[in-house]
Amino acid sequence: MNSETLKSVEPVVPEDIARIVVSGKSYAHDDVIYPAFKWLRGNMPLGKAYLDEYDPIWLVTKYDDVMEISRDADTYKNGIHNVLLQTRESDEFTRKMMNGKIRSLNSLAFMDAHEHKTYRDITAKWFMPNLIKRYEQRIREIAKESVDEFFALGGECDFVKDFALYYPLRVIMDLIGIPREDEAIMLKLTQELFAGEDPDERREGVDLGPDAVARAWHATMMEFYDYFRGLSAERQKNPKDDLISLIANHRVDGERIDEAHEFDYYIAVATAGHDTTSTAASGGVLGLIQYPEQFDLLKSDIGLVDKFVTESIRWTTPIKHFMRTASRDVELRGQLIHKNDRLMLCYPSANRDPDRFTDPDAFVIDRRPNQHLAFGNGLHMCLGQHLARLDMRILFQELIPRLNSIELTGTPKFIEATFTSGLKTMPVRYTGG
Structure with missing residues (x-):
């Protein structure tokens, strides 16, 4: 069957909708991206996008479909093609x-099967809740210092640039073993890695x-790589109780991990370990501002902080997509997915699916149930999810x-990016102390 015939029997996404979903600019505007997702869920929940610049891709927008794909790692692979669009x-x-x-990165999200297990096992125990808890006091010290x-900023600031970016960065740097004086370079490189589409954040000097x-x-x-090469060599000589020491001195079949896998492990943990948390934290505060009754509810009962954290993560969904590639012909939602077809898991859409969440666009801190997909599911469930939740819980405690009051003093702006995206600026005025 030729491609034109195939397209005629497939649900083909209208070009204007498809371009919204694949454009980084769309994710900087809730009034653009969420209506597109709503249209897809209602009219073409599993549709194929044909755009000249991209391989054909299935846009997966319903919660149940994203969940089914996530749980079937044998059929829907990460390592066949690029896991990023x-x-x-x-x-x-x-x-x-x-x-x-x-x-493009030798991290867990790009791996399948035995390779994935081999490298996940290096740090899996370290990220378990009972072991992460041993760092709670140190994290609380960082939170108190940050608050x-x-x-001390005097009642007005940019909540993102002056505050939210730094607290989770300091936590992850401390746990990984990166010196505090290198905070600025870590933040700069993270933003350049994840926001290559954003005109304000992209790396300079790239045409x-x-x-x-x-x-x-x-x-x-x-x-x-240049940065981590020196730290790795130092930790091999003088190991400490940190992640760099754990990874730098790990052996696979009696041999040290090769440089690419070792350094990419550091990069994945160091960047995703703070960028997504700062996104969820700042987005959660925006939710409290836009829904002041939720701020009052949280103020009256700080015991709701865990639910607030969960809702902040769902509502913001910091990671916008991952790609999967079908390893065989398979049926999904009554549609034949062919071997080597690529599928885009649209997490923000799944997390606002009205078949799963009542009033999904609203920010409701005591929402029940709230089994969101912002951390993924199945084999590729986020390794650092327990640390992220602990980070946020302690911060807001x-x-x-x-905090007595907080309000916007300008229009919040979001990063233009299809992979990870969140608030870029959020000017606020606040009282308390």
Whole structure:
């Protein structure tokens, strides 16, 4: 069957809707991206997008479908193709830089089966709740310090740039073993890695073009490598109780991990370990501002903080997508998915599916049930989810009792990015101390 015949029997997503979903700019505007997702859920919950710059992709927008794919790692693979959506030109650049491979990062999200288990096992126990809990006092010290700094700003600030970006960054740097004085370089490289599409955040010196995102990603990765090379060598000589020491000295079949896998592990933990948490934290505060009755509810009962954290993560959904590739012909929602077809798991859409969440666009801190998919599910459930929840719980246990009021003094702005996106700026005025 030729491609035109195939397209005629497939649910083909209208081009205007498809372009919204694959454009980083859309994720900076809730009034653009969420109506597109709503249209897809209602009219074409599993539709195929054909755009000249991209491989054909299935847009998966319903909660149950995203869950089914996530739980079936044998059928829907991460390692066959790029787990991130890129243009064909960016994928080709990645292959050129990676000796023919399409993998742009040797992290767990890009791995399948035995390889995934081998590398997940290195840190899996370290990230378990009972072991993470041993760092609670240290995290609380960082939270208290950060909240003190927040109130020292004088009642007005940019909640994102002056506060939310730094607390989770300091936590993850402390646990990984990165010196506090390198805070600025870690933040800069994280933003450049994840926000290559955003004109305010993208890496300088990278010419714009159809492969610009991949070129910026590669350049940032090489700078990360240069940074971690020295720390790794030092920890091999003088191990400490931190993640760099754990990974740098780990053996697989009696051999040290190769440099690419080792350094990419650091990069994945160091970047995702704070970027997504700051997104959820700042987004949760925006939710409290836009829904002041929820602020009053949390103020009256700080015991609701865990539910507030869960709702903040659902409502913001920091990671917007991951790709999967079908390893065989399979039926999904009555539609034949062919072997090697690519599927885009649209997490923000799944997390606002009205068949799963009542009044899904509202911010409701005591929402029940609230089994969101922001951390994924199945084999690729986020390794750091327990740390992220602990980070946020402690932060708001320290912040909310001291915060009497908070309001916007300008229009919040969001990062333009299809992979991870959240608030870029949020000017606020607040009282408390």
